[in-house]
Amino acid sequence: MADLIVKSNLSGKKFDKAEDVTDLVEQIRNNDDQIGTLQLDGNSYGIEPLKEIGQSLQTCHNLRHLFLNDMFTSRLKDEIPKALYYLLVGLQSSRAEIVTLNLNDNAIGPVTMPTLLPFLRSEQFISLRQLYLNNCGLGIKGGTMLATVLSGFENLSELVIGRNRLEIDGIVEISSALSKLTTLERLELPQNGTKEEGIIHLCEALKQNRNLKVLNLNDNVLTTTAENLASALITLNKLEVLNLGDCLLKTEGAIIILSALDSLYRDKWCSRIREINISGNEIGSDAKEIIIATVETILETRENDEIKLKLDLSANNFGEETVDELKNHFGSVIDLIIDDDQGSEDEQEQTIGDDGCKLEDSNLSIDNKTSANDELDDNLLADPEALQKYLDTQYTDLESLCKRFFAVSTNGFNKTEKSLNKNTTIEIDALIKFGRKKFLKNESDFNLLNTLLAICGLLKAEDRSKSPRKDADLSGPILALARVAKEFGDDFNQKRCIKDLLLEKVKENRYQTLQNEIYSLIYSF
Numbered sequence: 001m002a003d004l005i006v007k008s009n010l011s012g013k014k015f016d017k018a019e020d021v022t023d024l025v026e027q028i029r030n031n032d033d034q035i036g037t038l039q040l041d042g043n044s045y046g047i048e049p050l051k052e053i054g055q056s057l058q059t060c061h062n063l064r065h066l067f068l069n070d071m072f073t074s075r076l077k078d079e080i081p082k083a084l085y086y087l088l089v090g091l092q093s094s095r096a097e098i099v100t101l102n103l104n105d106n107a108i109g110p111v112t113m114p115t116l117l118p119f120l121r122s123e124q125f126i127s128l129r130q131l132y133l134n135n136c137g138l139g140i141k142g143g144t145m146l147a148t149v150l151s152g153f154e155n156l157s158e159l160v161i162g163r164n165r166l167e168i169d170g171i172v173e174i175s176s177a178l179s180k181l182t183t184l185e186r187l188e189l190p191q192n193g194t195k196e197e198g199i200i201h202l203c204e205a206l207k208q209n210r211n212l213k214v215l216n217l218n219d220n221v222l223t224t225t226a227e228n229l230a231s232a233l234i235t236l237n238k239l240e241v242l243n244l245g246d247c248l249l250k251t252e253g254a255i256i257i258l259s260a261l262d263s264l265y266r267d268k269w270c271s272r273i274r275e276i277n278i279s280g281n282e283i284g285s286d287a288k289e290i291i292i293a294t295v296e297t298i299l300e301t302r303e304n305d306e307i308k309l310k311l312d313l314s315a316n317n318f319g320e321e322t323v324d325e326l327k328n329h330f331g332s333v334i335d336l337i338i339d340d341d342q343g344s345e346d347e348q349e350q351t352i353g354d355d356g357c358k359l360e361d362s363n364l365s366i367d368n369k370t371s372a373n374d375e376l377d378d379n380l381l382a383d384p385e386a387l388q389k390y391l392d393t394q395y396t397d398l399e400s401l402c403k404r405f406f407a408v409s410t411n412g413f414n415k416t417e418k419s420l421n422k423n424t425t426i427e428i429d430a431l432i433k434f435g436r437k438k439f440l441k442n443e444s445d446f447n448l449l450n451t452l453l454a455i456c457g458l459l460k461a462e463d464r465s466k467s468p469r470k471d472a473d474l475s476g477p478i479l480a481l482a483r484v485a486k487e488f489g490d491d492f493n494q495k496r497c498i499k500d501l502l503l504e505k506v507k508e509n510r511y512q513t514l515q516n517e518i519y520s521l522i523y524s525f
Contacts, residue, residue, distance in 0.1 A: 002062030004031055007039035014074065015049040028056040037065040041102075044073040050083040054090025063096040069104035069132070077107060081115040088119045095123075100130040104160070108136040113145040120149045128153045134188070135163040135516075143170030150177035157183055162190035162216070163516060171198030178205035185211050190218035190243070191513060193417075199225040206232040216243040218277070219513045221416055226253035230260035237268045245312065246280040246513050248416060254283045255290050262294040271301040279314040279337070280510065285322040285344055292329060299333070310335040315473075315510050319344025340510055342473065381426045391434040398439050398448060402455040405431050406468065406477055409456075413476030418513060420479055432484045449494050456481060458501045478505055478514060482521035498522070 008024050015021050028035065038057070045053075057063065068087075072080050091098075108116065119125065131153070138146065143166040150156070159178075166174065171194040178184065187209070189202070199222060206212065215236070222229060226249060233239070242261075249257065257278070265271040291313070298309060313326070314337050323341050330336050380387055395401040405428055412424025420428075435448050453459040456477040457468045468474065485498040499522045506515045 002034050002036040002064070004034040005037040005039060006031065006035050007041075008043055011042040014044040014046075016046045018048045018052040021045075021049045021052055025052055025056045028053070028060065032059040033062050035060045035063055037067070038063060039067040040071045041067050041069045043071060044075060045071050045083060046075065047079060047083045047086065051086035051090075054087040057087075057091045057096075058093040060091075060094050061096055063091070063094060064098060065100040066091075066098055067100075067102045069102045069106065072106045075107070077109065077111050080107060081112040084112060085115050088116075092119065092122065092124060097123075097127045098125050099127060101125070101128060102130070102132040103136060104132045104134040106136055108133065108138060108142065110139060110141040110145065113138070113142045117145060117149055121152065126152070127155055129155050130158040131156060132158075132160045133164070134160045136161075138164040138166065138170070140165070140167055140170040144173045147173035147177040150174065151180040154181070155183055156181060158186040159184060160186070160188040162188050162192065162218075164192055166192040166194060166198075168194055168196075168198040170194075172201045175201035175205040178202075179208050182208055183211065184209040186214040187212060188214065188216035189220070190216050191516070192220055195221040196224050200228050203228040203232040207235050210235050211238055212236050213238055213272075214241040215239060216241070217247060218243045219246040219418075222247040222249055222253060226256040230256050233257065233260045234264045237264060237270050238272055240272050241275045242273065243275075243277040244281070245277045247278075249278065249281040249283065251282070251284040251286050254278055254281055254287045258287070258290045258294040262290065262297050265297050265301045269301045270303060271298045272303050273298060273309070274304075274307050275310040275312075277312040279312045279316065281316060282342075283313070283316040283318065285318050288318070288322050288325065291326065295330065295334060308333075308335050310337070312337040314338060315340045315342060317342050317344055319346070375423065376427060378423070381423055384430070387426075387430050388434055388437075391430060392438070395434070395438075398435065398451045399455070401431060401435050401439075402448075402452045405452060405480065406455050409476040409480035410473070411476070413473075413479065415475075418475070418479075418517065420476060420483070424476075424480070425483060428480045428484055429487065432487045436487065446494065449488065449497065452481070453498075453501065458505060473510075474505070475511065475514060478502060478511060479517060479521075482518050485522060 006024070006027055008021070013020075028038075038060075040053070068084075072083070075083070120128075133146070136142070138161070143161070143164060146161070147170075150159075161174070164170070166189070171189070171192060174189075175198070178187075187206075194202075199217075199220065203225070206215070222244065233242075244257065247253075261273070261276075265273075291311075295309065295311065299305070302309075311334055318326070318338070318341050320341070320343070322344070323338055326338060327336065376387075376390075380390060391401075395404070408424055408427050408431075409420065412421045413419075414421060432448075439448055441447075450459065455468070457472065457474050458478075458481070481498055482502055485495050488494040488498070502518055502522060505511055506518050
């Protein structure tokens with residue numbers, strides 16, 4: 001049995017010439033039929049190196065697993081299809097039957113899909129079981145192309161195609177293909193921006209794949225389709241992991257989903273579920289009873305009670321009282337994650353000022369003439385010169401300017417689209433241009449940046465009153481800072497400071513859904 005794993009002994013390297021991969025090619029040729037897995041991840045390969053590697057694979061008849069993820073960093077988009085072609089055409093000569101294909105984190109997109117599709121349709125991939133195309137920039141067009149081959153993988157058990165902006169049309173086509181399969185055990189489609197019509201089609205496809213163990217729809221919009229998803233979930237009694245974080249379920253949707261799970265497991269007496277994520281869904285305290293009932297049903301009906309149930313309820317709107325009740329009720333029986341609660345509606349009315357900050361905790365308020373919720377006139381926003389003159393009359397100190405920046409970017413953040421509205425982007429750009437002109441002594445003056453980062457919660461302020469409350473949602477300010485980084489003149493150090501702080505911030509669970517947009521913005525300057 002071929003079980004040898006071949007991979008480069010180097011990492012983080014850029015290979016441009018054939019001789020750069022001599023050691024790897026020699027390793028392949030010396031082991032040919034003993035090789036079961038090829039790992040090329042972690043380095044960047046040009047056309048000539050992959051042509052050389054492809055030729056060496058011609059005698060690897062027992063190769064089964066290809067890990068080709070993250071192998072085109074910094075490559076041009078027209079370079080990738082050529083390089084991938086030479087690798088796969090060499091592999092094709094081996095007649096190896098591929099079981100695993102991992103192309104995660106490569107800029108495949110619609111440009112490379114026409115090169116990839118003929119290989120996916122070949123006999124070599126007819127037995128494919130695992131296909132990973134996460135974060136590949138497919139878009140609607142690339143997703144539609146992929147859908148044309150999916151139904152041919154009759155043994156496909158794992159499909160991961162998150163972070164591809166498939167949106168509605170792409171998901172509809174993918175769902176149509178998946179409806180013809182019955183073998184899926186893992187399906188991950190996070191961060192694809194799909195909404196009602198796409199989810200409805202997807203739910204019908206889920207009903208055909210009743211062996212599903214992992215379902216990840218994180219960061220898509222399920223507000224109006226909870227009933228559709230519930231009707232699919234009651235057919236999935238083998239489900240082990242359900243991730244519906246940041247899906248705008250709200251309280252009503254969460255109750256519908258949890259009720260479906262509760263009903264399924266009470267009827268079947270067969271719960272296998274070990275992880276449920278419904279964080280960041282604006283769920284209120286009215287869902288408390290169904291949460292408790294569903295968890296207790298799961299615990300009573302579990303097939304394997306050795307693994308502790310993980311329940312993520314973070315970043316919702318339960319309120320302090322409900323959070324305490326849930327923690328006290330479950331104790332250490334389950335792994336309950338309930339951090340960063342945004343507070344109930346009553347608590348928000350009592351504690352949130354006009355600028356979105358918790359007054360008794362931070363006393364951060366807007367002390368200039370324009371309050372945080374005052375929207376500037378469209379005519380003023382459309383006239384850059386007039387806008388700059390207006391700002392000059394409003395802001396006489398850095399702190400008030402930076403508080404306005406925080407407030408506007410917080411209120412102007414669209415949770416559904418994960419973006420800032422148009423008027424917000426115009427105003428924050430103007431605020432920074434004005435701030436630099438009025439308050440900075442020279443290009444290297446960090447005064448504006450330091451004040452801005454402190455008030456936006458990315459730097460620790462000496463005066464605690466200048467920082468947002470600990471559990472404030474910083475999504476809007478984070479996006480805003482990424483957007484205005486380019487406005488900090490030619491000072492590389494200031495831009496690098498913003499970049500480093502933002503990249504560290506988006507590693508936090510609650511902000512990971514912003515990673516694509518943040519990367520796009522900060523690497524554009």
